[in-house]
Amino acid sequence: xxxxxxxxxxxxxxxxxxxxxxxxxxxxxxxxxxxxxxxxxxxxxxxxxxxxxxxxxxxxxxxxxxxxxxxxxxxxxxxxxxxxxxxxxxxxxxxxxxxxxxxxxxxxxxxxxxxxxxxxxxxxxxxxx
Amino acid sequence: xxxxxxxxxxxxxxxxxxxxxxxxxxxxxxxxxxxxxxxxxxxxxxxxxxxxxxxxxxxxxxxxxxxxxxxxxxxxxxxxxxxxxxxxxxxxxxxxxxxxxxxxxxxxxxxxxxxxxxxxxxxxxxxxx
Numbered sequence: 001x002x003x004x005x006x007x008x009x010x011x012x013x014x015x016x017x018x019x020x021x022x023x024x025x026x027x028x029x030x031x032x033x034x035x036x037x038x039x040x041x042x043x044x045x046x047x048x049x050x051x052x053x054x055x056x057x058x059x060x061x062x063x064x065x066x067x068x069x070x071x072x073x074x075x076x077x078x079x080x081x082x083x084x085x086x087x088x089x090x091x092x093x094x095x096x097x098x099x100x101x102x103x104x105x106x107x108x109x110x111x112x113x114x115x116x117x118x119x120x121x122x123x124x125x126x127x128x129x
Numbered sequence: 130x131x132x133x134x135x136x137x138x139x140x141x142x143x144x145x146x147x148x149x150x151x152x153x154x155x156x157x158x159x160x161x162x163x164x165x166x167x168x169x170x171x172x173x174x175x176x177x178x179x180x181x182x183x184x185x186x187x188x189x190x191x192x193x194x195x196x197x198x199x200x201x202x203x204x205x206x207x208x209x210x211x212x213x214x215x216x217x218x219x220x221x222x223x224x225x226x227x228x229x230x231x232x233x234x235x236x237x238x239x240x241x242x243x244x245x246x247x248x249x250x251x252x253x254x255x256x257x258x
Contacts, residue, residue, distance in 0.1 A: 003220050009142050010228050013135070018235040037235060041227055091132050093236055098170055099139050100229045106147040106166060107222055 011043045015052055017096055018043045020061065020081065020089035027065075029076040053079060061085035140172045144181055146225055147172045149190065149210065149218035156194075158205040182208060190214035 018037050022028065028036075030049065037044045044052065056062040063082050066075045081089065147166050151157065157165075159178060166173050173181065185191040192211050195204045210218065 003217070003224060006142070006145070006221065007224050007228070010225075013138050013142050014228070014232045016135070018232060021236045022238060036238065041231060043231060043235070088132070092135065095132060095136050096139075096232065096236070099136070099143070100233070102170060102172060103143045103147060103225065104229070106172070107150045107225070109151060109165065 012048075014096075015043050015048060016056070017089070017092045019049070019052060019056070020085055021093065023062070023079055023081050023085070024089060027067075027078040027080045029067075029078045031076075033079070056085070061088055141177075143225075144172050144177060145185070146218070146221045148178070148181060148185070149214055150222065152191070152208055152210050152214070153218060156196075156207040156209045158207045160205075162208070185214070190217055 015037075019033060022033060022036050030046075030053065033053075034044070034046055034049055038046065038049065053062065053064075057064050057079070060082055062079045062085055064077050064079050067078050068075045144166075148162060151162060151165050159175075159182065162182075163173070163175055163178055167175065167178065182191065182193075186193050186208070189211055191208045191214055193206050193208050196207050197204045
């Protein structure tokens with residue numbers, strides 16, 4: 001597997017969790033989400049964020065509202081979690097934590113888990129013995 | 130998205146990294162890999178591990194050898210990283226660390242990043258003002 005495509009796969013897998021997590025308890029609009037979840041090393045680009053927001057809104061996980069903050073010149077579409085979105089992110093976060101802890105442990109394991117030390121012979125050596 | 134299918138997607142995304150990581154600097158056979166990467170909460174089942182090992186061997190990331198440890202009654206197929214596999218896992222691990230740190234930060238962010246506090250009016254309220 002190519003490392004870049006693997007990285008894209010990881011990001012894609014986490015984008016929904018990240019966006020829902022960032023919206024817990026507050027409203028944000030697209031650019032604010034991109035500031036927090038995009039950029040280099042980020043999880044979403046604007047090309048992936050907006051389709052994701054549209055899908056989550058369609059699925060009833062997010063509700064959107066056009067607002068005009070006092071400092072803004074044009075209306076912005078603000079997103080917030082619905083009760084269903086709240087329940088989903090509350091279910092996803094512990095799944096993520098268990099998953100990432102498992103992977104971290106596997107990566108680190110070689111420091112703590114000595115290689116099984118056993119005498120090994122190839123089948124050919126064994127046959128000669 | 131269904132949380133179970135999302136969890137499967139996460140696991141699938143990490144299986145290669147986990148298996149390669151577990152083989153750094155040692156030979157293991159299938160059951161030893163399953164002990165470390167399988168089970169409940171694990172990344173692979175025997176139904177996914179063996180096809181993955183076969184693919185990695187075919188791609189030249191792993192080399193396999195049938196050995197007969199003294200304590201074993203039947204030969205076991207032991208896997209080790211090739212130089213190419215070593216290079217791949219060395220490239221994947223920092224990608225994983227950056228990715229998981231990013232997701233962790235997004236999940237935790239609400240504790241540190243207060244919601245942007247701005248006066249908000251809906252377009253209707255603004256029109257009335």
